[in-house]
Amino acid sequence: MDLFPVLRELHQKSEAKILLVVLDGVGGLPLEPGGPTELEAAKTPNLDRLAAESALGLLTPVHPGLTPGSGPGHLALFGYDPFRYVVGxxxxxxxxxxADFREGDVALRGNFATLSPEGVVLDRRAGRPSTEENARVVARLREAIPRIEDVEVHFYTESEHRFLVVLRGEGLGDGVTDTDPQKTGLPPLEAQALDGASAKTTRVVNLLAERIRQVLRDEPKLNGALFRGASGxxxxxxxGEVFGLKAAAIASYPMYRGLAALVGMEVLPVEGEGDAHEGKLGALKENWERFDFFYLHFKKTDAKGEDGDFWGKVGEVERFDALLPEIxxxxPDVLALTGDHSTPALLRAHSWHPVPLLLKAPHLREDEARRFTEGEAQRGSLGHLRGVELMPLLLAHAGRLLKYGA
Amino acid sequence: MDLFPVLRELHQKSEAKILLVVLDGVGGLPLEPGGPTELEAAKTPNLDRLAAESALGLLTPVHPGLTPGSGPGHLALFGYDPFRYVVGxxxxxxxxxxADFREGDVALRGNFATLSPEGVVLDRRAGRPSTEENARVVARLREAIPRIEDVEVHFYTESEHRFLVVLRGEGLGDGVTDTDPQKTGLPPLEAQALDGASAKTTRVVNLLAERIRQVLRDEPKLNGALFRGASGxxxxxxxGEVFGLKAAAIASYPMYRGLAALVGMEVLPVEGEGDAHEGKLGALKENWERFDFFYLHFKKTDAKGEDGDFWGKVGEVERFDALLPEIxxxxPDVLALTGDHSTPALLRAHSWHPVPLLLKAPHLREDEARRFTEGEAQRGSLGHLRGVELMPLLLAHAGRLLKYGA
Structure with a gap:
């Protein structure tokens, strides 16, 4: 069910400001049965006070059992059905x-691989080089291959064996098959066009693979490339068009800034390194009058969870708690606090578990939930929502939705 | 997801009688934080006794954040996906x-407007006339314009500047654009056909607007008409066909009688004025043996909520409580009590908040919910349902649904 046609008809103006705070990967698990989750272990006096006067609920970001990546998790919170709005x-x-990535460009993920003189894949990850080694080789490629035919080729180091290519030119479709044969002992696959509009891209990708092999023939390990995930x-x-919102994004990491830009938010500059708490608060305050919706992102709860650092994640929750009074x-007339997915330190990875949702807004019902934790959220008056259902609820509490049907 | 093909295959006969009681707009909000909602404030000894031996849950009539009109709210309770089954x-x-409104007819909402001698809209609501003034002018139009070409034209007073036109004739499509220019200083728009099947209707609507202007040229204010919402x-x-139900509707107000008729319920005559509690109970008792599903509607909870009359709404809940023993x-083998949406007196309007659902039936699980209130319903064993999900649940508890799949 695509709600956008309905929401386009129903949105109206309002003075109310909406602030959506995303603590990345905030949901957790106890380290052992009966123990506390990260949120339960954290000392959060400010958050506790807020929770007591807010409504809580549980939010399943994408679908029960599905572990969301950052893309689907965030798009759902932004109100975009993550099964319909897919980022390649x-x-x-x-x-x-x-990366400098524009409409009409095609981006491909690359792996450096080791090829035999006969062109057979010996190692699909080129012996897992250091990221510095990757950067050295990427610099050689930038120098040697600025374009293929009339198509600009832009190389970026990702990490270890992973790099990115952005192709820029006229008439580039992204229906191009992967070239990774998925096992050693075989040559890289020839890319195939999945549609007529992608014939040129396909030819360029195949020429690019050949050129890379020529340029890197003196490299002992990083002497070939495998491509996948071609996408525009x-x-x-x-x-603005779907929800009638003038929206700003405040996030430090490029992924979240990029996702917000994709849905038409204005991405504000943030001063400072890393999670840049002060810089984010500064951006929020300075721009408070200019927008009616703010997306404010904090990354470190997820990063500590991915590290398996339970107490580090607890500390990040407490750091957020200390910022809360300034926020x-x-x-804000409507304040929502939630996560884009769970990242339990126990699992050292994203997980499928629901996340708590806190809503402070006019016209809430009372509930008995007293803390922003997974367990308390179950008792909340918001019930159990899907990620994609959050945005209409925020718009409703902000007085931004007309009645549906007479 | 359209469940109708599935339900058509699964329904079977049963002797069990289902009674769905709808207290219109029953969900509420506290007047101030920490205070009771209308349902919580009401003294309802009979309802409390029933709730203690029933299962409860929360029901989101249409979608989180969406405030349903009567149409979508009721269609959902009748088991009809309100995004798929849309009434114009x-x-x-x-x-x-x-109104006398038949298949093949096209209905349009009209606004009386004030036009300048040059045909420019001066007031889109003709100075908000009294409903009596509206009726006087509608009587003139009835007299003067019985038809356009071979199409019958039927006028109805709604209220103030609003009236209704029903067109009846051969070959009338309803793909006709609105003629309201949405601002003053412009002439009314020419209606446009959205499809070939609506060319005749479009011509008739444009001729009708012209005829109305001729007939009302001596009126100082109500001298023009703007049309919108053309729909068959x-x-x-x-x-009967989808759920296998022989269903009766008991409601006083035309809207609810009309919606029930649209889905194939037999609409029973109800004696008495207004909400006609005694007349409704009489109709229920007299026809109890003839049907296996009853929809019983009470309007005043919504009306008091729309008036912003918190204690009036409380009183209507208590009046219903007094009727309950007779019901x-x-x-009834399966008794459901719920609302089609919330109408908190605080908001003086429909709202998006979920409503409590009470179910008394065989094969329920125990729960701790002890009153028919928003807060208690959160703790109920039925969990959190969408409006459209209720009907299959009622059918199941009535023994009317076969197993899905082997």
Whole structure:
């Protein structure tokens, strides 16, 4: 069910400001049965006070049992059905690297591989080189291959054996098959066009693979490339048009800035390194009057979870708690706090578990939930929502949705 | 996801009688944080006793954040996906007015407007005339314009500047654009046909606008008409065919009688004025043996909510509580009590909040919910349902659904 045609008809103006705070990967698990989750272990006096006067609920970001990547998890929170609005692998990498990636471009993920003199794949990851080694070889490729035919070729280091190629030129479709044979002892596959509009891209990808092999023939390990995930930059409908929102994004990491830009948010500059808490708060305050929706992202809860660092994640929750009074001082009319997915330190990875959702807004019902934790959220009056259902709820509490049907 | 093909295959006969009681707009909000909702404030000894031996749950009538009109809210409770089964604006008005409205007719909502001698809109609502003034002018139009070409034209007063036109004739499509220019200083728009089947209707609507201007040229204010929401009478599948139900509707207000008729319920006569509690109970008792499904509607909870009359709404809940023993004396096998949407007195309007659902039936699980209130419903064993999901649940508890798949 695509709700966009309905929402396009129903949105109206309102003075109310909406602030959506995403603590990346905030949902957790106890380290052992009966123990606390990261949120339960954290000392969060400010958040506790807020939770007591808010409504809570559980939010399944994408679908029960599905572990969301950053793309689907965030798109759902932005109100975009993550099964309908799909960002290809190459495009996601381009967003994650903050690459210059434009409509009409095609992005491909590359792996450096080791090929035999006969052209057979000996190692699909070229012996897992260091990221520095990758950067050295990428610099050689940039120098040697600025274009194929009339198509610009832009190389970016990702990490270890992974790199990114952005192709820029006229008439590039992204229906191109992967060239990774998925096992050693075989030559790389010839890329195939999946549609007529992608014939040129396909030819360029195959020529590119050949040129890379020529240029890197003196490299002992990084002497070939395998490509996958060819994708253009998606042209999604924008939050201004669908929801009637003038929206700003405040995030440090390129992936989240890129995802917000895809849906038409204005991405604000943030000063400072890393998660840049002060820089984010500064951006929020300075721009408070200019927008009616803010997406504010914090990354470190996820990063600590991915590291398996339970107490580090607890500490990040507590750091957020310390920032909360400054955020609340802005008096957002509608404040939502949630995660784009769970990242339990126990699993050292994203997981499929629901995340708590906190909503402070006019016209809430009372509930008995007293903390922003997984367990308390189950008792909340918001019930159990899907990620994609959050945005209409925020719009409703902001007075931005007309009645559906007479 | 359309469940109708599945339900058509699965329904079977049963002796069990289902009674669906809809307290219109029953969900509420506290007047101030920490206070009771209308349902919580009401003294309802009979309902409390029933709730203690029933299962409860929360029901989101249409979608989180969406405020349902009466049409979508009711169609969902009747088991009809409100995004798939849409009743156009003109058709809903025709149902609401109890107009003679037949398949093949096209209904349009009209606004009386004030036009300048040059034909420019000076006031899109003709100075908001009284409903009596509207009726006087509608009587003139009835007299003067019985038909356009071979198409019958039927005028109805709605209220203030609003009226309804029902067109009846051969070959009338409803793909006709609105003629309201949405601002003053412009002439009314020419209606445009959205499809070939609506060319005749479009011509008739444009001729009608011209004729109305001629007839009313001596009126100082109500001298023009703007049209919108052209819609035919929807031909929905019927509850008998989809669910295997012989269903009766007991409601006083034309809108609800009309919606029930659209889905194939037999609409029973109800004696008495207004909400006619005694007349409804009489109709229920007299016809108890003739049907296996009853929809019983009470309107005043919504009306008091729309008036912003918190204690009036409380009183309507208590009036319903007093009726309850007589309803229970009929011993319905499956009794559901819910609302089609919330209408918190605080908001003086429909709202998007979920409504409580009470189910008394065989084969329920125990729960701890002890009152028919928003807060208790959160703790109920039925969990959190969508409106459209209710009907299959009622059929199941009535023993009317076979196993899905082997």
């Amino acid at each position: 692998r190459g495009a996601l990498s381009a967003l994650g690297l903050g 930059k998606p042209a999604f409908p924008k939050v 609340l001082a802005l008096k | 604006r003109g058709a809903l008005s025709a149902l609401g007015l109890g 009478k929807p031909a929905f599948p019927k509850v 229970l004396a009929l011993k």
